[in-house]
Amino acid sequence: MVKAVVAGAAGGIGQPLSLLLKLSPYVTELALYDVVNSPGVAADLSHISTKAKVTGYLPKDDGLKNALTGANIVVIPAGIPRKPGMTRDDLFKINAGIVRDLVTGVAQYAPDAFVLIISNPVNSTVPIAAEVLKKHNVFNPKKLFGVTTLDVVRAQTFTAAVVGESDPTKLNIPVVGGHSGDTIVPLLSLTKPKVEIPADKLDDLVKRIQFGGDEVVQAKDGLGSATLSMAQAGFRFAEAVLKGAAGEKGIIEPAYIYLDGIDGTSDIKREVGVAFFSVPVEFGPEGAAKAYNILPEANDYEKKLLKVSIDGLYGNIAKGEEFIVNPP
Numbered sequence: 001m002v003k004a005v006v007a008g009a010a011g012g013i014g015q016p017l018s019l020l021l022k023l024s025p026y027v028t029e030l031a032l033y034d035v036v037n038s039p040g041v042a043a044d045l046s047h048i049s050t051k052a053k054v055t056g057y058l059p060k061d062d063g064l065k066n067a068l069t070g071a072n073i074v075v076i077p078a079g080i081p082r083k084p085g086m087t088r089d090d091l092f093k094i095n096a097g098i099v100r101d102l103v104t105g106v107a108q109y110a111p112d113a114f115v116l117i118i119s120n121p122v123n124s125t126v127p128i129a130a131e132v133l134k135k136h137n138v139f140n141p142k143k144l145f146g147v148t149t150l151d152v153v154r155a156q157t158f159t160a161a162v163v164g165e166s167d168p169t170k171l172n173i174p175v176v177g178g179h180s181g182d183t184i185v186p187l188l189s190l191t192k193p194k195v196e197i198p199a200d201k202l203d204d205l206v207k208r209i210q211f212g213g214d215e216v217v218q219a220k221d222g223l224g225s226a227t228l229s230m231a232q233a234g235f236r237f238a239e240a241v242l243k244g245a246a247g248e249k250g251i252i253e254p255a256y257i258y259l260d261g262i263d264g265t266s267d268i269k270r271e272v273g274v275a276f277f278s279v280p281v282e283f284g285p286e287g288a289a290k291a292y293n294i295l296p297e298a299n300d301y302e303k304k305l306l307k308v309s310i311d312g313l314y315g316n317i318a319k320g321e322e323f324i325v326n327p328p
């Protein structure tokens, strides 16, 4: 029995993500929470003839409490998306408070749940979530994840186009670091099976993976950022967590995690210095069972990218932590 909650379920990401969760054989109960329209989305999805029971909640009548109680996994895509000219960091002021309040609810009503943060800027909202959970003495690093899977999905798609691979899912590409611009580091040299990227195409490919979100923001021209591709990526990640929880072996996806309290993180922490970083994570019944330190295998070109990423992450992480420790 798995109860999944989507907070921000009526949004551009929330609706298709809820649809995918409703179709998943791993989910038996699906609770949709939002400040608007969640009962409507829930009524609509509830007619689909899969086993998950769907309910919708608004803030009134203890909606957050009722949505979260008994949850095994909480996915948070609540908040405002980017418009052209905005960076993910520009979203901080509004989304920081939204994530703080929702994770406070998780700490109170679903302290054992896996928590998957999609709301941007992920580099800072995950540290916010960690600080809130610490404040309530329920922080378990194995269960808190920043969802960076869209970077992996884009790396597969864009790299496949460059090397002429017709099935992008065949490429296993570790993407590490953070989840914005040049904090995103695709380790293309570690792609399995190995790919040969022409030297004159490498910079452009890396930039496209790092800034792929801007293509969508510009194409939507003021009407939002990636929603459908993000829903698929968020679902892929949520299912990986649920497969691990169900005892399936060898389930690995990169995720932005706290570098302490998970097997393998102390080595990574020593290398990068920052408190949060995205690395390939293996999932088990308790959440993150092992973090893989593949950073020493990066080539010199990628090591330079890693340095830029780490420099950017210091400030992003501090900004998130500060928001809870010394509230504005």
Ligand code: NAI
Pocket: 007, 008, 009, 010, 011, 012, 013, 014, 033, 034, 035, 036, 077, 078, 079, 080, 081, 082, 091, 095, 098, 101, 102, 117, 118, 119, 120, 121, 122, 147, 148, 149, 150, 151, 179, 224, 225, 226, 227, 230
């Ligand atoms: P949207 O505006 O379409 O949907 C957001 C939803 O959150 C709305 O339904 C809104 O009512 C709801 N919401 C606002 N405050 C809330 C609260 N306090 N409690 C519950 N729900 C609340 O935005 P969209 O496009 O779905 O994006 C959502 C977030 O995901 C944004 O922060 C965006 O930047 C981020 N995002 C993250 C990606 C990633 O790779 N991690 C990729 C793309 C977007």
